[in-house]
Amino acid sequence: MPDQVKTTPADKRRAILEAAIRVFARQGYHSTRVADIADEAGVAYGLVYHYFRSKEAVMTELFTERWSLLLAASDSLYEQDIPAREKLAGIARFIIDSYRHDPELMKVIIIEVTRAANSFGATHLPEIRRAYDVVSRIVADGQREGLYREEIDPDFVGMWFYGAIEQLLSGWVFGLIPATDEEFERAGEMVVETLCCGLERRDDS
Amino acid sequence: MPDQVKTTPADKRRAILEAAIRVFARQGYHSTRVADIADEAGVAYGLVYHYFRSKEAVMTELFTERWSLLLAASDSLYEQDIPAREKLAGIARFIIDSYRHDPELMKVIIIEVTRAANSFGATHLPEIRRAYDVVSRIVADGQREGLYREEIDPDFVGMWFYGAIEQLLSGWVFGLIPATDEEFERAGEMVVETLCCGLERRDDS
DNA sequence: GACGGTTGATTGACAAGTCAATCTAGAGCA
DNA sequence: TGCTCTAGATTGACTTGTCAATCAACCGTC
Incomplete structure (x- = not known):
């Protein structure tokens, strides 16, 4: 698998933020569950909490x-x-x-x-x-x-x-x-x- | 109690609406529970649902x-x-x-x-x-x-x-x-x- | 005694946040 | 080169709390 790009932790963090933009834009803050962000980012639920203190912290950032x-x-x-x-x-x-x-x-x-x-x-x-x-x-x-x-x-x-x-x-x-x-x-x-x-x-x- | 004013059902309905204004203004729609509206109106929880289909219906009205x-x-x-x-x-x-x-x-x-x-x-x-x-x-x-x-x-x-x-x-x-x-x-x-x-x-x- | 108004305990859904377990990459060593 | 060891990344089932909405029982009045 030659074009399997290595993803660093920073990439994952960024991916979560960018997924959050899309999901917030689509559904609004209140109707997005954290699971939606994780899914959109292709990442496990818990990882969002590894990088951010809370759902609110994602928005704030x-x-x-x-x-x-x-x-x-x-x-x-x-x-x-x-x-x-x-x-x-x-x-x-x-x-x-x-x-x-x-x-x-x-x-x-x-x-x-x-x-x-x-x-x-x-x-x-x-x-x-x-x-x-x-x-x-x-x-x-x-x-x-x-x-x-x-x-x-x-x-x-x-x-x-x-x-x-x-x-x-x-x-x-x-x-x-x-x-x-x-x-x-x-x-x-x-x-x-x-x-x-x-x-x-x-x-x- | 001579000045106990008789309250008609319409009064209760109005009281709920006016209580809702105060509570929504104070706490915002999302952080008011239906119980808050009932309390503020001095009315039982369930009565709100007698007069309105939902919390949203109160706001809409x-x-x-x-x-x-x-x-x-x-x-x-x-x-x-x-x-x-x-x-x-x-x-x-x-x-x-x-x-x-x-x-x-x-x-x-x-x-x-x-x-x-x-x-x-x-x-x-x-x-x-x-x-x-x-x-x-x-x-x-x-x-x-x-x-x-x-x-x-x-x-x-x-x-x-x-x-x-x-x-x-x-x-x-x-x-x-x-x-x-x-x-x-x-x-x-x-x-x-x-x-x-x-x-x-x-x-x- | 019947019927609309009234009560508040109960239900059930839903979602944020936790946590213990698992994985991975790389440092140190022989 | 191959073998450990460790720190940090990653997972997702589970806990916990919150509320909207329901409902069965209970007035009061005509």
Whole structure:
């Protein structure tokens, strides 16, 4: 058997995580039993508990791994010396590209964590808020520079922004709106365009 | 005991529903056992099953009762001969007033149904979409009248609108943003203002 | 005395997490 | 090269607890 690839323990761990993405995406967190994950990974039930403390720990690892990328990207965008609008567009694009790149993982994160305020959302609130916060800061800076109208609360915009984008992803996830490449391209730009033109001060006097 | 008010069966049914609101709001749907609802209502366990087919049926009744009010209000607003912006503001105000009037019920509906795409959200997708749809139609009409820019997809706007408002309610529910009377007044206006000023065509030539 | 309302103990299904047994790969040694 | 020995990986049957839902008995009232 020449092409029998040797699997290291790390491979198995990875296999479990990736199986979990598929099963969580398919059935939702609450209706997946640990046995389903093990089956999907082609691994014994108990091995899941060898690598992870609990079913919840599997989910947490999936979320944290990806969310920290988003936070890093947001922070880096925030630091850059580019127009506020570019920063917002960059964040929107990053989220949408994450979905394009791995729709199942993003589905799980949005549906089971970010918008699941009772279960995982509560546990990970601090990290989730950090993401909103970057948007708030971008807007607040924009206000200080005189680009954005002062009467709109930056914190409010942070929520508006993520509320809108997550709803959009939900729409794709559940087939409520077409999920073509073209749509992906347009959508991010459209959120930012809609948001900004309401925010930017207009000297129309 | 002269002021022992006679309770009719209908009262008991109502008591169960209202107890359910409180318990669902406090613990979330998944961590409430039917016994908790019965206890909170001061009623025997089995009586819940006398009036409702299942725990799920209790939740469904809570949702449907309130959501149909929202749909009715939206439809009525849609029919009225007022500016598109007033219609949108009316919907936003209705939702926010619902929250002011009965925060626990709205918390349950938003957290457990509207944003719970896997459990109840899936079951009630058609009704939820009907609400988005009214917003889409308002925007589409606005486009036909030349008020709103054509390049923005009305369906997207329907989702953003609800995404933003629900995120806002979540913020109040979890104490992320202050929930004062003043904020309530401003918030609805702010969602619409932010949205519309990005949507309204500007003849700035 | 009959019937709808009411009770709460009981049932049965289901699933997370445990654990003792088994396997495997490689290190040390002659 | 061949032989042990050990640590860690892997297995899946079993334990344990939890709840939704049922049901048989028990009011109270007309």
